[in-house]
Amino acid sequence: MTLLAFLILAALAVAAFVLNRTAARAIQAGGTRTHSLAYFHGLYALLAVLVPVFILICIFLVLKTPVINAMVIGGLPDAEIAGLPRGEVDLILATIQSITRGQTFGTPPDWQLAAAERLTTLYATADILLVIVVAALSAAILFLVRRQVAAEFRARQAAEHIVLGLMISCSLVAILTTIGIVFALVFEAYRFFEMVPFTDFLFGTSWEPQIPIRADQIAAVGAFGWLPVILGTVVIATIAMFIATPIGLLTAIYLNEFAPHALRAVVKPVLEILSGVPTVVYGFFAVLVVAPALRGTGADLGFAVSSNTALAAGGVMGIMLIPFISSFADDALTAVPRSLRDGSLALGATRGETMLKVLFPAAIPGIVGGVLLAVSRAIGETMIVVMAAGLIARMTINPLDSVTTVTVQIVTLLIGDTAFDNPKTLAAFALGLMLFILTLGINVLALRIVRKYREIYD
Amino acid sequence: MADITTSGTDGPRRTSLTESSAKVAKRKRADLILQGFGIAAILAAFTVLFILVASLVTTGYSAFVQTHVTMDVYIDPAEIPEDGLPRGGFQDVLTASLLGSLPDADPETDARAVRNILSNGAQFYLRDRVVADPSLIGQTISITVPVADPFDQLNKGNVDRATPEEQRRVNDREVAWFDALDEAGMIATPLNIGLLTNADSRFPELAGLRGALVGTFWALLTCFLIAFPIGIGAAIYLEEFAPRNRISDFIEVNINNLAAVPSVVFGLLALAVFLNWFGLPRSAPFVGGLTLALMTMPTIIIATRAALKAVPPSIREAALGIGASKQQVVFGHVLPLAMPGILTGTIIGLAQALGETAPLLLIGMNAFITSAASSPFDASTALPTQIFIWADSPERGFVSRTSAAILVLLAFLVLMNGIAIYLRNKFERRW
Numbered sequence: 001m002t003l004l005a006f007l008i009l010a011a012l013a014v015a016a017f018v019l020n021r022t023a024a025r026a027i028q029a030g031g032t033r034t035h036s037l038a039y040f041h042g043l044y045a046l047l048a049v050l051v052p053v054f055i056l057i058c059i060f061l062v063l064k065t066p067v068i069n070a071m072v073i074g075g076l077p078d079a080e081i082a083g084l085p086r087g088e089v090d091l092i093l094a095t096i097q098s099i100t101r102g103q104t105f106g107t108p109p110d111w112q113l114a115a116a117e118r119l120t121t122l123y124a125t126a127d128i129l130l131v132i133v134v135a136a137l138s139a140a141i142l143f144l145v146r147r148q149v150a151a152e153f154r155a156r157q158a159a160e161h162i163v164l165g166l167m168i169s170c171s172l173v174a175i176l177t178t179i180g181i182v183f184a185l186v187f188e189a190y191r192f193f194e195m196v197p198f199t200d201f202l203f204g205t206s207w208e209p210q211i212p213i214r215a216d217q218i219a220a221v222g223a224f225g226w227l228p229v230i231l232g233t234v235v236i237a238t239i240a241m242f243i244a245t246p247i248g249l250l251t252a253i254y255l256n257e258f259a260p261h262a263l264r265a266v267v268k269p270v271l272e273i274l275s276g277v278p279t280v281v282y283g284f285f286a287v288l289v290v291a292p293a294l295r296g297t298g299a300d301l302g303f304a305v306s307s308n309t310a311l312a313a314g315g316v317m318g319i320m321l322i323p324f325i326s327s328f329a330d331d332a333l334t335a336v337p338r339s340l341r342d343g344s345l346a347l348g349a350t351r352g353e354t355m356l357k358v359l360f361p362a363a364i365p366g367i368v369g370g371v372l373l374a375v376s377r378a379i380g381e382t383m384i385v386v387m388a389a390g391l392i393a394r395m396t397i398n399p400l401d402s403v404t405t406v407t408v409q410i411v412t413l414l415i416g417d418t419a420f421d422n423p424k425t426l427a428a429f430a431l432g433l434m435l436f437i438l439t440l441g442i443n444v445l446a447l448r449i450v451r452k453y454r455e456i457y458d
Numbered sequence: 459m460a461d462i463t464t465s466g467t468d469g470p471r472r473t474s475l476t477e478s479s480a481k482v483a484k485r486k487r488a489d490l491i492l493q494g495f496g497i498a499a500i501l502a503a504f505t506v507l508f509i510l511v512a513s514l515v516t517t518g519y520s521a522f523v524q525t526h527v528t529m530d531v532y533i534d535p536a537e538i539p540e541d542g543l544p545r546g547g548f549q550d551v552l553t554a555s556l557l558g559s560l561p562d563a564d565p566e567t568d569a570r571a572v573r574n575i576l577s578n579g580a581q582f583y584l585r586d587r588v589v590a591d592p593s594l595i596g597q598t599i600s601i602t603v604p605v606a607d608p609f610d611q612l613n614k615g616n617v618d619r620a621t622p623e624e625q626r627r628v629n630d631r632e633v634a635w636f637d638a639l640d641e642a643g644m645i646a647t648p649l650n651i652g653l654l655t656n657a658d659s660r661f662p663e664l665a666g667l668r669g670a671l672v673g674t675f676w677a678l679l680t681c682f683l684i685a686f687p688i689g690i691g692a693a694i695y696l697e698e699f700a701p702r703n704r705i706s707d708f709i710e711v712n713i714n715n716l717a718a719v720p721s722v723v724f725g726l727l728a729l730a731v732f733l734n735w736f737g738l739p740r741s742a743p744f745v746g747g748l749t750l751a752l753m754t755m756p757t758i759i760i761a762t763r764a765a766l767k768a769v770p771p772s773i774r775e776a777a778l779g780i781g782a783s784k785q786q787v788v789f790g791h792v793l794p795l796a797m798p799g800i801l802t803g804t805i806i807g808l809a810q811a812l813g814e815t816a817p818l819l820l821i822g823m824n825a826f827i828t829s830a831a832s833s834p835f836d837a838s839t840a841l842p843t844q845i846f847i848w849a850d851s852p853e854r855g856f857v858s859r860t861s862a863a864i865l866v867l868l869a870f871l872v873l874m875n876g877i878a879i880y881l882r883n884k885f886e887r888r889w
Contacts, residue, residue: 065737160785164699170691171700174713174759177752181723184730247499254496267500274507276871278813280842281510281864284849288857289513319506352489373718380720382816383842387849407722407816414729414820432726436719443718447711 239314248325328370518861662855673838680747689758725820761803
């Protein structure tokens with residue numbers, strides 16, 4: 001039915017285009033000059049029909065399910081749902097929905113069957129309503145814009161206004177996304193902090209999110225102190241940076257100053273390949289190759305190495321970041337004006353001295369910006385640590401121990417059952433908020449440093 | 459010059475030629491050391507890439523073939539009555555056939571062990587054939603079915619026959635049976651088409667990527683349909699029309715920051731907004747595509763702006779000069795010229811989206827689903843999440859399947875990047 005609505009809209013929009021263009025041509029054929037080309041009369045009609053009705057359909061599609069669900073719940077007999085918590089009402093709703101799909105277990109009570117009936121009817125009515133409204137509204141707009149065709153009607157300006165409006169809305173999507181992220185995180189995190197005090201979260205040194213599901217269940221009480229989690233993140237990110245920074249910078253220095261052209265032509269694409277490998281692949285690599293190798297080496301040397309060490313996860317993450325740092329550093333070195341390099345060489349400095357004492361210091365702001373962006377990536381990186389790091393939060397900085405990270409906890413808390421009314425699920429949003437703030441801070445700082453640096457030499 | 463002439467009166471040089479050359483040699487050595495470090499760094503990166511690819515290929519190549527057993531099966535009407543279809547004792551019929559080929563197996567006590575040589579899905583191959591053509595009942599037909607994972611691994615040489623019997627998943631008798639079948643010429647190892655055409659399964663020998671490929675297709679299609687027009691619209695506005703003021707600046711900073719937000723945060727956004735507030739279906743490729751679109755958009759916007767910037771002003775001025783409006787200039791002249799660059803950026807953005815895993819995990823695209831999605835609103839997995847699921851599975855057969863799936867994913871990435879590079883080289887114009 002939704003498809004039918006879209007088809008009707010498309011047909012009427014094209015009809016509007018053809019009608020108005022023909023009308024404008026008729027005016028021109030009558031010997032009157034029109035202000036705008038006939039094409040723009042058509043385009044204006046097309047956009048005037050398409051844009052508002054399309055937006056209407058989208059709003060309808062977004063609101064359809066929640067509104068119908070609310071209506072069905074509102075129509076349930078009071079005796080059945082009075083005093084039930086939200087989760088149980090949702091459960092009843094899910095049962096009713098599965099009845100409409102023909103999946104029943106045993107014989108459901110009559111009131112559920114009635115509600116299922118009602119749900120089906122409401123969906124059918126909504127679909128028919130949509131088609132009727134779309135057809136009527138499109139036709140009405142079509143009729144209105146058809147009457148606007150006149151020799152002096154500024155159709156080009158009108159059409160361009162709509163197009164400009166569309167483009168502005170497109171650029172607002174980026175802002176809306178940011179607002180959406182902030183709002184979703186803050187809202188859910190706020191609900192979390194209603195259950196768990198903010199100070200417990202920020203300063204607690206124990207992270208045990210396994211809370212009892214039933215009241216009589218024997219389980220850990222649950223502790224939500226994020227310090228061990230962020231400590232694990234820092235440990236892994238530090239290991240990653242210890243590997244990525246020297247290798248990345250040395251690669252960039254060599255490529256930028258010493259490498260013969262042919263070598264550069266080979267190395268650059270290979271580094272690009274390395275940066276294009278999805279992180280899930282690196283994660284599997286860590287599990288398949290790096291972790292067993294570390295464990296084997298540890299056993300040979302007499303260390304007890306846990307199976308998912310911070311070193312394995314951090315090391316592989318470092319490999320992932322090498323191309324990132326090297327390309328940033330390469331760009332920064334290339335951006336140093338030629339005159340500095342020539343001046344240094346002319347004074348008799350070797351190329352190495354030129355690089356280390358002139359070019360590198362001049363490029364430092366850009367390089368620092370790149371390294372900071374890499375740090376932010378290391379903190380936010382998910383798949384490698386989900387696959388290769390541990391789940392238990394420990395207050396340790398031993399790289400051979402198993403640690404967990406913010407992203408690992410977010411993913412493990414949200415995989416599978418996600419009821420939005422217990423602290424276990426909401427804790428993920430609190431962690432997400434902290435992660436967002438942390439990475440955003442680093443990014444803003446990095447971009448500011450990079451930008452400031454560019455202003456000096458451009 | 460003046461310095462040299464004045465110092466020339468005391469003597470030509472402060473340092474002697476030999477001393478100086480020692481210093482120069484030292485400086486040159488330092489230079490070489492720096493170069494050596496650089497080469498070492500590059501070698502390290504190359505070595506890692508080599509190990510990565512080599513380990514994936516060595517573990518993954520065996521999943522591209524699959525051990526099958528071909529046998530003659532008498533479809534016993536007593537076990538499979540025609541009016542009972544699609545139910546019937548298909549497994550018993552297959553087992554009876556295998557027992558016939560293994561004289562030393564006792565039909566009573568070894569039936570279960572012999573049956574386990576075949577994949578659990580073998581009976582469905584037979585069932586599908588009989589259901590399609592019920593006249594086969596009562597005849598003897600030749601059928602090729604996959605063997606169970608332990609025997610597949612044995613055949614591929616991944617099980618060391620020298621390890622003690624109790625540490626293997628196949629005991630000595632089973633190995634002997636398998637060897638007997640092999641000697642009878644019933645075992646073949648053809649190309650594993652099922653890897654691409656089967657949906658997911660708990661049994662490694664049956665598991666394939668079809669569901670994941672279909673899910674990824676829907677997700678990327680959704681992502682493209684949303685991110686491409688919106689990204690281009692935003693980029694054109696920001697590059698060509700936006701007044702230089704604080705709002706435009708803010709949008710620009712915003713887009714740059716959005717490009718660096720961790721992917722898992724987009725997953726949280728999708729979970730809270732798309733699933734929880736809008737009530738969109740869980741595990742649906744449509745929601746995945748929507749999330750990926752938000753992540754791809756900054757890439758597309760940045761690439762589009764660069765492409766628009768590269769169009770020389772002379773084109774714009776010429777068009778403006780003959781009376782085109784600002785929008786006619788952009789849509790009629792600048793945008794077509796910038797299109798190759800925009801498409802290149804878009805394909806690279808989609809290639810990134812193809813490998814994104816974390817946000818898809820949060821919206822539940824890691825479900826166990828044994829059929830391919832028929833619409834973008836059906837529950838499905840995607841290629842990277844399928845890799846994640848298989849990597850977590852304990853069966854030996856899934857290790858090689860995971861590597862094989864990764865190789866498939868990398869092949870797609872290489873293909874997409876290849877297209878992007880081709881487009882760039884073929885259509886990009888230099889002014």
